[in-house]
Amino acid sequence: MEEFLEIVNTFEAQTMIRLLLCVILAGFIGMEREHLKKPAGARTHMLLCISGCLVMLTGEYVSIGSEMADMTRLPAQLLSGIGFIGAGTILKDGSNIKGLTTAASLLCTTCIGLAIGAGFYLGGIIGTIVLYIVLTHSYKLYDAWDSKFISYKMSLKYKDECDIEKVQEILDKANFKIGSIKINEEKKQIIIIGKYNTIVNKNKVIADLIKKANITEIIEG
Numbered sequence: 001m002e003e004f005l006e007i008v009n010t011f012e013a014q015t016m017i018r019l020l021l022c023v024i025l026a027g028f029i030g031m032e033r034e035h036l037k038k039p040a041g042a043r044t045h046m047l048l049c050i051s052g053c054l055v056m057l058t059g060e061y062v063s064i065g066s067e068m069a070d071m072t073r074l075p076a077q078l079l080s081g082i083g084f085i086g087a088g089t090i091l092k093d094g095s096n097i098k099g100l101t102t103a104a105s106l107l108c109t110t111c112i113g114l115a116i117g118a119g120f121y122l123g124g125i126i127g128t129i130v131l132y133i134v135l136t137h138s139y140k141l142y143d144a145w146d147s148k149f150i151s152y153k154m155s156l157k158y159k160d161e162c163d164i165e166k167v168q169e170i171l172d173k174a175n176f177k178i179g180s181i182k183i184n185e186e187k188k189q190i191i192i193i194g195k196y197n198t199i200v201n202k203n204k205v206i207a208d209l210i211k212k213a214n215i216t217e218i219i220e221g
Contacts, residue, residue, distance in 0.1 A: 015057055018057065018116045018117055019053055022050050027045070030042030038089075038102045040102050045105070051110070052078060053114070056071075057117050078110065112128055112131070152192075154220055155218070156191075163213050179193045
């Protein structure tokens with residue numbers, strides 16, 4: 001048993017164990033991203049986690065027998081460079097930005113690799129579990145929160161001039177989330193699209209718009 005432990009604790013054996021663990025942990029996270037057809041899947045996550053682990057092991061290897069070597073310098077440079085890969089997964093689709101979560105998961109996976117490479121197994125494993133829970137269950141929390149809001153589209157008509165700032169003030173005060181506002185001065189019409197909370201008294205908001213913002217007619221939908 002002692003001989004087995006001695007073999008396991010050698011630098012060579014630890015290298016193989018840590019790299020294998022990185023493949024398993026990163027593959028676990030990457031499969032979740034791949035299942036959702038995200039830009040970076042299992043292979044990308046595994047490669048980054050292995051890279052982080054190798055960088056940490058290289059720092060440890062260089063520091064063996066050298067008091068002057070600083071094993072933290074290589075990981076620091078890796079974290080600076082990971083931003084380039086993360087930026088490649090971020091896409092802009094109109095006013096929406098996609099890929100931020102995947103970019104963040106790549107950074108987290110790299111940090112897991114660094115933790116495993118440093119021999120901090122507990123931190124790497126717990127970090128993987130927490131990351132997986134966040135990626136798989138955050139949607140449920142968001143959907144539960146989003147279900148409290150109803151989408152709306154309002155067409156506001158006015159006669160002479162409309163106080164658009166007053167319209168925004170009334171909607172903001174009533175917790176109406178404004179997605180977009182389009183003003184058609186020719187037709188004297190304002191089209192507003194957004195969401196409002198189910199507890200909002202919509203009739204009061206409509207009354208306030210007519211009374212305080214010089215609105216003559218409101219058409220929904």
